[in-house]
Amino acid sequence: MTTFPFSAIGFDLDGTLLDTHQDLGAAVNHALKLGGLKPVPVDSSKDLIGGGAKMMLSRAVDDQGGMERDDFHALYKKMLSYYSEHNAVHSHPYPGMIDTLDELADRGVKIAVVTNKFESFATSILNQLGLADRFVTIIGGDTMGKGNAKPAPDPIYEARKRCGGGSFAFVGDSSYDVNAAKAAGVPVIACAYGYCDKPPHELGADAVIQTASELIPALEALPKP
Numbered sequence: 001m002t003t004f005p006f007s008a009i010g011f012d013l014d015g016t017l018l019d020t021h022q023d024l025g026a027a028v029n030h031a032l033k034l035g036g037l038k039p040v041p042v043d044s045s046k047d048l049i050g051g052g053a054k055m056m057l058s059r060a061v062d063d064q065g066g067m068e069r070d071d072f073h074a075l076y077k078k079m080l081s082y083y084s085e086h087n088a089v090h091s092h093p094y095p096g097m098i099d100t101l102d103e104l105a106d107r108g109v110k111i112a113v114v115t116n117k118f119e120s121f122a123t124s125i126l127n128q129l130g131l132a133d134r135f136v137t138i139i140g141g142d143t144m145g146k147g148n149a150k151p152a153p154d155p156i157y158e159a160r161k162r163c164g165g166g167s168f169a170f171v172g173d174s175s176y177d178v179n180a181a182k183a184a185g186v187p188v189i190a191c192a193y194g195y196c197d198k199p200p201h202e203l204g205a206d207a208v209i210q211t212a213s214e215l216i217p218a219l220e221a222l223p224k225p
C-alpha cells in the first residue's frame with residue numbers, strides 16, 4: 001500500500017517528459033524547405049509545439065504569410081513522413097526525469113502518457129528510448145477521436161480509467177495540459193522547463209516546477225485529493 005497521495009500520474013510528452021524540440025523543429029524545417037519557405041531557428045520551434053503536428057506546421061507557415069490549403073496539406077503529409085523516420089534522433093528525457101519515474105515506480109504509482117502527438121509517434125519515440133514499458137498506457141491526440149485531444153478532458157478521463165481509477169494528477173507544460181486537467185477536475189503541475197505557451201505561473205496550474213526533480217515533492221504538497 002503506497003503512502004503517495006496519488007495512485008496514478010498522467011504525463012504530457014513534448015516539453016514535459018522529453019525534450020523533443022530538435023526533432024520536431026527538423027521536421028518542420030524539412031517541410032518548410034520543400035515549400036520554398038525559410039527555416040525556423042531550432043530554438044524557436046519550441047514556440048510552435050503544444051497543439052499537435054498540424055498546428056505546429058500551420059503556425060510556422062502562417063508566420064511566413066500562409067499558403068493554399070492543398071499545398072499546406074501536401075507539406076503536412078511530407079512533414080509527418082519525415083518525422084516518422086526521424087523522431088528520436090535528438091529527443092531525450094529531461095534531466096532528473098528518469099530518477100523521478102523510478103521513484104514513482106518504487107512507490108507503486110502508475111504512470112500514463114497523454115500527449116497531443118499522434119499515438120503512433122509517441123509510442124515509437126518511447127520505444128526507441130526504452131521507456132514505453134514503464135507506462136500503463138500511451139494516449140495520443142488521435143486516440144480519443146477527432147476533437148477530443150487536450151484541452152478536452154477525455155484523454156485524461158481515459159488515462160485515469162486505464163490506470164484503474166483512483167486519485168490522479170497530471171503534469172504538463174502548456175495551456176492545453178492545464179486546461180484539460182482542469183476540465184477533467186484533476187490537479188495539475190506545470191513544468192517551467194518545457195515549451196510553455198504562457199509564462200508558467202500564468203498557466204493556472206496548482207504548482208509550477210523548475211526541474212523534474214521537484215515533481216514528487218510538488219505532488220506531495222498538493223492539497224489531499
Ligand SMILES: O=C(O)COP(=O)(O)O
Pocket residue numbers: 012013014015048049050051052053056114115116117
Ligand atoms: O506535439 C505537440 O504539439 C504537443 O505534444 P504534447 O501534448 O506531448 O506536448
Ligand SMILES: [Mg+2]
Pocket residue numbers: 012013014015016050172173174194195
Ligand atoms: Mg507539451
